[in-house]
Amino acid sequence: MEWDWWTAEFGDAHAGAVGVLVDGGEPGPVYFDVGSGPNMPSTTHWSAYDGRRHRGPRAEALRAVCACGWRGAAEYLLDWAAIGDRPLYEADVDLTGPLADWNAHLSLVRDKAAPLPEPLAALLVTVAEQLSATAEDAPMAALRAVGVLERIAAGVGREAAGALADDGVSAETVAAGLGTTRSKALVLLLTAQDR
Template structure:
């Protein structure tokens, strides 16, 4: 199934990608499958715009915010089909500000529980981002080289930090909360560090 997230942040990446969730009959429907003829692969999607009732697809009754971490917004936003009419949802002027605001509120809670970055480091990351963005426009190959160097530095330092957390007996839950990521991602970081220490 094709996962299509509507919103994403550099800060939390795929762990907290956000989307407009669809409700049909008060619950989330399964994915929409597209009939493309015969063959072993049947494309599907869970993107909100596919639930328009056309071609025997389910018709969305309401929207709510959804996050890749599994969180779902409590507020439901009914879809006004009188305004949408018979047009496909992706062509309609649909108000998604409610789900977006709810997802942003969810990210604020994740951010509040995450360990804060020291101010000098946060400022340095912003400066590096600005320099890399400008370099990507002016000298793309140099920006790509710099990104590779940063990736290798981050990998090495990440291993050291994860190893130190293992030595302290940190739990996957504590690491996940501190990083603002999922428990499974935190567990992989800790297990990888343990394997490298052997």
């Protein structure tokens, strides 16, 4: 499924996009006829649902969606009288409503997530800024630093997940604490048990 993601600090587990509603439900992907062949490209990008492409459906409303399965309750009707015959990607469609709804969803996810100690949060901001600056001035050094950080993070992550697994913390609790999916939390816990 192709998404035009809004990314978040929780990675792909809570990436958001603009969803489409047709007849009160979410339609399947729009396919592009590129001739014969085994692969037929498709998309679920909101702008493809203008009824123009190969008899694809015409979106009635938009709403926020999240990779975790959450769907925004608010529906933002499309004014086809104002849009006219233009493709949706050329129309001046206001996406601030879906984006605001997704940000509100992320606020709830953040509220349930384990808080980072302030010194660690500040250190992570500093490391990110330093890595970005180094990537501009010395990209090879930045890649080396990222590799070191990945190894440190993997080792500490296994230790922390192992401690949670040893304490019998559920995958649901870990998922909420990390702002991720239950399946990803379960993988972390199971991997830690193999240490």
